[in-house]
Amino acid sequence: MRPRTIALLALIAGVQGACSKWRGDGAGRSDAEPWCGPNECDTVADGVEEGIRGGLVRVRAFGSPCVMTVAWPFWQRTVYGFQAKVLAQKGDVFPSRYGLFELLSCDHVDPHGRSGEELPILHYAIIFHGDHDLPKELAISPDDVFIPLKGEAALDTGWVATAQVVGGASEGGAPSATIAVAHRSEPAVVHATLRVGDSFPWSDRVATLVRIVEPRPPHVMGWIEVRLAAPAGDAE
Helix, strand or coil: CCHHHHHHHHHHHHHHHHHCCCCCCCCCCECCECCCCCCCEEEEECCCCEEECCEEEEEEECCCCEEEEEEEEECCEEEEEEEEEEEECCCCEEEECCEEEEEEEEEEECCCCCCCCCCCCEEEEEEECCCCCCCHHHCCCCCEEEEECCEEEEECCCEEEEEEEECCHHHCCCCEEEEEEEECCCCCEEEEEECCCCEEEECCEEEEEEEEECCECCCECCEEEEEECCCCCCCC
8 A cells, every 4th residue: 555545544544533522412612613423524635535415525725725625416417517616714614515514624744754755745624514503504405506705616627607795784785696607718707796596607507596695704604506407408
Protein backbone atom coordinates (compact mmCIF):
# COMPACT_ATOMS: atom_id res chain seq x y z
CA MET A 1 0.00 0.00 0.00
CA ARG A 2 1.35 3.44 -0.89
CA PRO A 3 2.56 5.65 2.01
CA ARG A 4 0.01 8.38 1.22
CA THR A 5 -2.82 5.83 1.33
CA ILE A 6 -1.65 4.46 4.69
CA ALA A 7 -1.41 7.95 6.19
CA LEU A 8 -4.77 8.93 4.77
CA LEU A 9 -6.50 5.85 6.19
CA ALA A 10 -4.91 6.45 9.58
CA LEU A 11 -6.01 10.10 9.50
CA ILE A 12 -9.60 9.24 8.62
CA ALA A 13 -9.82 6.51 11.25
CA GLY A 14 -8.40 8.79 13.95
CA VAL A 15 -10.59 11.77 13.21
CA GLN A 16 -13.75 9.71 12.78
CA GLY A 17 -13.05 8.01 16.09
CA ALA A 18 -12.80 11.37 17.82
CA CYS A 19 -15.85 12.64 15.97
CA SER A 20 -17.99 9.67 16.98
CA LYS A 21 -17.54 10.10 20.76
CA TRP A 22 -20.95 9.93 22.37
CA ARG A 23 -21.64 12.73 24.83
CA GLY A 24 -24.63 11.14 26.49
CA ASP A 25 -27.35 13.71 27.00
CA GLY A 26 -25.20 16.51 25.57
CA ALA A 27 -23.28 17.44 28.72
CA GLY A 28 -20.48 19.84 27.92
CA ARG A 29 -21.95 20.68 24.54
CA SER A 30 -21.71 24.25 23.29
CA ASP A 31 -24.75 25.73 21.56
CA ALA A 32 -22.39 27.20 18.97
CA GLU A 33 -20.78 23.83 18.14
CA PRO A 34 -23.00 20.78 17.45
CA TRP A 35 -21.84 17.53 18.97
CA CYS A 36 -21.11 14.41 16.96
CA GLY A 37 -23.07 11.39 18.07
CA PRO A 38 -22.71 7.96 16.43
CA ASN A 39 -22.92 8.16 12.64
CA GLU A 40 -23.68 11.88 12.69
CA CYS A 41 -20.45 13.19 11.21
CA ASP A 42 -17.91 12.20 8.60
CA THR A 43 -14.35 13.05 7.73
CA VAL A 44 -13.67 14.28 4.20
CA ALA A 45 -10.08 14.36 2.97
CA ASP A 46 -8.52 16.00 -0.06
CA GLY A 47 -8.64 13.71 -3.07
CA VAL A 48 -11.28 11.48 -1.44
CA GLU A 49 -15.04 11.72 -1.97
CA GLU A 50 -17.33 10.85 0.92
CA GLY A 51 -21.03 10.14 0.45
CA ILE A 52 -22.99 12.42 2.79
CA ARG A 53 -26.76 12.87 2.59
CA GLY A 54 -26.87 11.80 -1.06
CA GLY A 55 -24.00 14.00 -2.22
CA LEU A 56 -20.36 13.23 -2.95
CA VAL A 57 -18.45 15.67 -0.74
CA ARG A 58 -14.75 16.49 -0.69
CA VAL A 59 -12.41 19.20 0.55
CA ARG A 60 -10.61 20.94 -2.29
CA ALA A 61 -8.46 23.37 -0.34
CA PHE A 62 -7.73 23.98 3.32
CA GLY A 63 -7.89 27.54 4.60
CA SER A 64 -10.26 30.22 5.71
CA PRO A 65 -12.55 29.74 3.92
CA CYS A 66 -12.34 26.01 3.25
CA VAL A 67 -13.15 25.11 -0.36
CA MET A 68 -15.65 22.24 -0.40
CA THR A 69 -17.45 20.54 -3.26
CA VAL A 70 -20.72 18.62 -3.17
CA ALA A 71 -21.88 16.81 -6.31
CA TRP A 72 -24.44 14.32 -7.60
CA PRO A 73 -25.96 13.11 -10.88
CA PHE A 74 -29.56 13.88 -11.69
CA TRP A 75 -32.19 12.63 -14.12
CA GLN A 76 -30.34 9.32 -13.83
CA ARG A 77 -27.70 10.55 -16.26
CA THR A 78 -24.18 11.30 -15.21
CA VAL A 79 -23.78 13.36 -18.37
CA TYR A 80 -25.90 15.97 -16.58
CA GLY A 81 -23.67 16.04 -13.53
CA PHE A 82 -24.08 18.73 -10.88
CA GLN A 83 -21.32 20.11 -8.69
CA ALA A 84 -21.35 23.04 -6.27
CA LYS A 85 -18.13 24.60 -5.02
CA VAL A 86 -18.74 26.17 -1.61
CA LEU A 87 -16.45 28.60 0.20
CA ALA A 88 -17.27 27.63 3.77
CA GLN A 89 -16.16 28.88 7.17
CA LYS A 90 -16.30 26.74 10.28
CA GLY A 91 -19.95 26.42 11.34
CA ASP A 92 -21.42 27.13 7.89
CA VAL A 93 -24.50 25.11 6.89
CA PHE A 94 -25.20 24.16 3.27
CA PRO A 95 -27.23 21.53 1.36
CA SER A 96 -26.59 18.05 0.18
CA ARG A 97 -29.12 16.13 -1.92
CA TYR A 98 -31.15 14.68 0.96
CA GLY A 99 -30.56 17.17 3.73
CA LEU A 100 -28.21 19.71 5.23
CA PHE A 101 -24.81 19.47 6.82
CA GLU A 102 -22.45 21.73 8.69
CA LEU A 103 -18.70 22.23 8.43
CA LEU A 104 -17.37 21.56 11.93
CA SER A 105 -13.71 21.98 11.12
CA CYS A 106 -11.27 22.23 8.24
CA ASP A 107 -7.66 21.45 9.07
CA HIS A 108 -4.49 19.77 7.89
CA VAL A 109 -2.01 17.18 9.05
CA ASP A 110 1.66 17.47 8.11
CA PRO A 111 2.94 13.91 8.52
CA HIS A 112 6.66 13.16 8.59
CA GLY A 113 7.96 9.84 7.32
CA ARG A 114 11.44 8.42 7.42
CA SER A 115 14.28 10.41 5.95
CA GLY A 116 13.70 10.90 2.25
CA GLU A 117 10.11 9.59 2.54
CA GLU A 118 8.25 12.57 3.95
CA LEU A 119 4.55 12.32 3.23
CA PRO A 120 2.53 15.17 1.71
CA ILE A 121 0.35 17.47 3.79
CA LEU A 122 -3.17 16.06 4.08
CA HIS A 123 -6.19 18.35 4.24
CA TYR A 124 -9.43 17.20 5.83
CA ALA A 125 -12.77 18.50 7.04
CA ILE A 126 -15.25 17.18 9.60
CA ILE A 127 -18.88 17.35 8.46
CA PHE A 128 -21.83 17.19 10.88
CA HIS A 129 -25.04 15.84 9.30
CA GLY A 130 -27.25 14.68 12.17
CA ASP A 131 -30.82 15.83 12.69
CA HIS A 132 -29.97 17.98 15.71
CA ASP A 133 -29.37 21.72 15.44
CA LEU A 134 -29.76 21.95 11.66
CA PRO A 135 -32.60 24.01 10.10
CA LYS A 136 -34.22 21.03 8.36
CA GLU A 137 -36.92 23.23 6.81
CA LEU A 138 -34.24 24.71 4.54
CA ALA A 139 -33.28 21.35 2.99
CA ILE A 140 -33.68 21.34 -0.79
CA SER A 141 -35.83 18.82 -2.66
CA PRO A 142 -33.85 15.79 -3.89
CA ASP A 143 -35.11 16.70 -7.37
CA ASP A 144 -33.45 20.12 -7.20
CA VAL A 145 -29.94 21.56 -7.20
CA PHE A 146 -28.57 24.72 -5.59
CA ILE A 147 -26.30 27.67 -6.29
CA PRO A 148 -24.39 28.78 -3.18
CA LEU A 149 -24.15 32.51 -2.51
CA LYS A 150 -20.51 31.92 -1.53
CA GLY A 151 -19.12 29.88 -4.39
CA GLU A 152 -20.51 28.57 -7.67
CA ALA A 153 -22.38 25.64 -9.20
CA ALA A 154 -21.72 23.83 -12.47
CA LEU A 155 -23.67 21.60 -14.86
CA ASP A 156 -21.99 19.32 -17.39
CA THR A 157 -18.62 20.56 -16.00
CA GLY A 158 -18.71 23.59 -18.30
CA TRP A 159 -21.76 25.70 -17.42
CA VAL A 160 -20.94 27.62 -14.26
CA ALA A 161 -23.53 29.69 -12.37
CA THR A 162 -23.01 32.23 -9.60
CA ALA A 163 -25.72 34.03 -7.66
CA GLN A 164 -26.30 36.96 -5.38
CA VAL A 165 -29.42 38.05 -3.49
CA VAL A 166 -30.86 41.52 -3.96
CA GLY A 167 -33.17 43.06 -1.36
CA GLY A 168 -34.92 40.70 1.00
CA ALA A 169 -35.78 40.72 4.70
CA SER A 170 -33.06 43.21 5.56
CA GLU A 171 -34.72 45.73 3.26
CA GLY A 172 -38.30 44.86 4.18
CA GLY A 173 -39.30 43.15 0.94
CA ALA A 174 -39.23 39.92 -1.02
CA PRO A 175 -35.75 39.04 -2.26
CA SER A 176 -34.72 38.65 -5.87
CA ALA A 177 -31.62 37.03 -7.31
CA THR A 178 -29.10 37.94 -9.94
CA ILE A 179 -27.67 34.83 -11.58
CA ALA A 180 -24.77 34.80 -14.03
CA VAL A 181 -24.08 31.75 -16.22
CA ALA A 182 -20.76 31.36 -18.02
CA HIS A 183 -19.76 28.61 -20.43
CA ARG A 184 -16.04 27.89 -20.28
CA SER A 185 -14.19 30.95 -21.65
CA GLU A 186 -17.29 32.69 -23.03
CA PRO A 187 -18.54 35.89 -21.34
CA ALA A 188 -21.11 35.34 -18.61
CA VAL A 189 -24.80 35.91 -19.35
CA VAL A 190 -26.39 37.82 -16.47
CA HIS A 191 -30.03 37.31 -15.48
CA ALA A 192 -31.08 40.08 -13.10
CA THR A 193 -34.11 40.49 -10.82
CA LEU A 194 -35.18 36.87 -10.85
CA ARG A 195 -37.84 35.92 -8.32
CA VAL A 196 -39.28 32.60 -7.18
CA GLY A 197 -40.99 31.02 -10.20
CA ASP A 198 -38.83 32.81 -12.77
CA SER A 199 -36.66 30.81 -15.17
CA PHE A 200 -33.34 31.14 -16.94
CA PRO A 201 -31.31 28.91 -19.30
CA TRP A 202 -28.57 26.79 -17.74
CA SER A 203 -26.71 24.41 -20.04
CA ASP A 204 -29.38 22.92 -22.35
CA ARG A 205 -32.05 23.07 -19.66
CA VAL A 206 -34.54 25.56 -18.31
CA ALA A 207 -33.81 26.31 -14.67
CA THR A 208 -36.59 27.64 -12.42
CA LEU A 209 -36.06 29.35 -9.06
CA VAL A 210 -37.80 27.31 -6.35
CA ARG A 211 -36.58 29.18 -3.28
CA ILE A 212 -34.18 31.92 -2.28
CA VAL A 213 -32.56 31.07 1.04
CA GLU A 214 -31.19 34.30 2.45
CA PRO A 215 -28.13 34.16 4.70
CA ARG A 216 -28.96 33.65 8.37
CA PRO A 217 -25.94 34.71 10.39
CA PRO A 218 -23.93 33.21 11.84
CA HIS A 219 -24.26 29.82 10.15
CA VAL A 220 -26.72 29.56 7.23
CA MET A 221 -24.67 30.84 4.31
CA GLY A 222 -27.53 31.17 1.83
CA TRP A 223 -28.25 29.59 -1.54
CA ILE A 224 -30.65 29.54 -4.48
CA GLU A 225 -32.69 26.36 -4.90
CA VAL A 226 -33.23 25.55 -8.57
CA ARG A 227 -35.34 22.97 -10.43
CA LEU A 228 -34.10 21.82 -13.82
CA ALA A 229 -36.45 20.82 -16.63
CA ALA A 230 -35.46 18.09 -19.07
CA PRO A 231 -34.08 19.34 -22.39
CA ALA A 232 -36.64 19.55 -25.19
CA GLY A 233 -37.21 16.12 -26.70
CA ASP A 234 -35.44 14.32 -23.86
CA ALA A 235 -37.53 11.43 -22.56
CA GLU A 236 -37.40 10.86 -18.81
